[in-house]
Amino acid sequence: MAHQLTSLGISVLALLRERPMHGYEMLQTLSDRQADRIVRVRPGSLYHTVERLTGQRLIRRAARGRDGNRPERVVYEITDAGVEALAERVRELVATPVNEYPQFTVALAEIDNLDPDSAVHALDSRVVALEAGVAEMTAQRNAGIAPGLSPIVLEYLLAITQAEVTWLRQCATSLRSGRWSWPATARPETVTDSGSEVQT
Structure with a gap:
């Protein structure tokens, strides 16, 4: 059964399938690729997604790295289970129409x-x-x-x-x-209370 990956989860797994990355690099790469046309990308939601995928063992912490004087960053890589979950979820979403409630x-x-x-x-x-x-x-x-x-x-x-x-x-x-007529404004409902009509 496919993991119920979110759209952002799919994007993160796809990025890490390309190469290991730290969180900021994922954000920057998604921004550079204009991913906001297809998925909502926010720093908080991305880091939450990374933690959730780590907990599901679809990705793992591969290393810690430092770029110059910047704080140390955790680099993540996709696992074999992550590769399988990504392919399964993409296949499911392509094949099965769902109501996305726009x-x-x-x-x-x-x-x-x-x-x-x-x-x-x-x-x-x-x-x-x-x-x-x-x-x-x-x-x-x-x-x-x-x-x-x-x-x-x-x-x-x-x-x-x-x-x-x-x-x-x-x-x-x-x-x-006027080919499409505009619906008339609905009249207020009436309810009966002790035999008298009351508008609601």
């Missing part, structure tokens, strides 16, 4: 809490932000300078972002034209 879907489900003009403005703002990301990723792809992002990941991010932009534009157009 926040944007929650917001869409409740978008009728905005007035139509505010909703359309919010959708337009999201389109502008996503288009900037598409332009940046396209430029990196065309110049061959997307650091650390494999071509398959970059193409996937571009494809899903472009698809979202297309859908958002259609959604905003439908709201503007």
